[in-house]
Amino acid sequence: MHATGAPVFYRHAYLSAYEHAPLTDVHSFAYFVVRDGDKAVAVTPAYLQTVADPLRRLHETYPEARDQRALLSHAWHCYDAHVPATARVLPRLLESMIRTASIFGARWCGFVNVQRGDALSRDLRASGLPARHLTDRWVTDLAGVESYEHYLARLSQRARANLRRNERRAREAGVTAEAVDVGHAALVEITALCDKTANRFDNNDFYRDSTFTAFVGALGDLVHVVEVRQHGRLVAAGVCLSDATRFHTWTCGIDYTVEGNYSPYGVLFAESVRLALRLGKPTLEDGRSNAAFKQRHGLSPRHLDAVLFPV
Structure with missing residues (x-):
């Protein structure tokens, strides 16, 4: 993940800290690794949750998933879902996630906080999976x-x-x-x-x-x-x-x-x-919410979507 420029939420220290001190109720942890021979080409953490939405955005966007178990990537305290080499690995990754969600007894599976228009977003849409807007995160270029x-x-x-x-x-x-x-x-x-x-x-x-x-x-x-x-x-x-x-x-x-x-x-x-x-x-990521202040002070929105599908 370091080699692909993934954000801090995918660093080993962050994932390890979240497993040992999860900030939301997590029933199970799953780490998907896609390999090409001996080489890892994609890594995706996912979390089995029932109360999966401390900000209540997901339940507003997907009311049909309220109070049901869901296997979600990433955690709510990450606002930038990232999967490297998505076009090549996404079909195999989705297959593994759905199979694992079924084993866990989850009713839903998918991704949250996917930046609209990035590689993951485009490849999820190309796979026929619709996206629904959750919220925005705010960014400015300091280069x-x-x-x-x-x-x-x-x-x-x-x-x-x-x-x-x-x-x-x-x-x-x-x-x-x-x-x-x-x-x-x-x-x-x-x-x-x-x-x-x-x-x-x-x-x-x-x-x-x-x-x-x-x-x-x-x-x-x-x-x-x-x-x-x-x-x-x-x-x-x-x-x-x-x-x-x-x-x-x-x-x-x-x-x-x-x-x-x-x-x-x-x-x-x-x-x-x-x-x-x-x-x-070179980049300031200023999180979610407080849009009026952030827009006034030079930050721009990045639209974040959820892509959920029933298991």
Whole structure:
């Protein structure tokens, strides 16, 4: 997967951490490996789930699959499904997935968070499998961007002024932002803030106290944590991931009851962009949701589909 440029969600450390500390209820794990002789040409993880949709998007898109077992690739905490060499391996892969789903007693099988128009999407459609839109993820190209000021220069005058004003007000309110490695991050505090934020948007159980802490802690140098504090109190936190070419602002928590006329989310976003530039990553992946803010600040949507079929 490393050789094919797959995103961080397919790194061994990520998959191992998810198996030992799954962030959703997983009944069984399956890892499909397609080989050409002795050479692995495709690898796909899949997860047998009943409550398969902590964001509730899949059940809105496929109401007929609600509360039924499904073998899905990848997990919900990955927003970029990836299968290398799809045209060559997809028929054999689908056959194996369907057979395994049947053995597991699943009623449904398929892929979630497939980027519309990419190779996997095209080959699934060519196989006669219809796709239904789930949500969007947000991305911007940082190639050639030399500094945060250079990044700001690409934005509209209003967006640029808003970010600068927000950081000035945050400084006046005693706010600091710092990137720390996972070994020094306040993971228990961060988990509580992420959980509180998810609950605010009715995404209950997207984070689980000890499980989330164990999962993030197991990722090692794949993780970069951004902590935003006001007089020592955590008001925003971002758990970010990186691979060879991308910096992922994977998840965050925000305290919306701060003192002062500033946005903790805006401070966190600005520090995340700076960190991506310091690490030299040409692509910023800014996750799902909060479309209005992201579009205003130079990010573009990538449409994500689900492709499910009955077993």
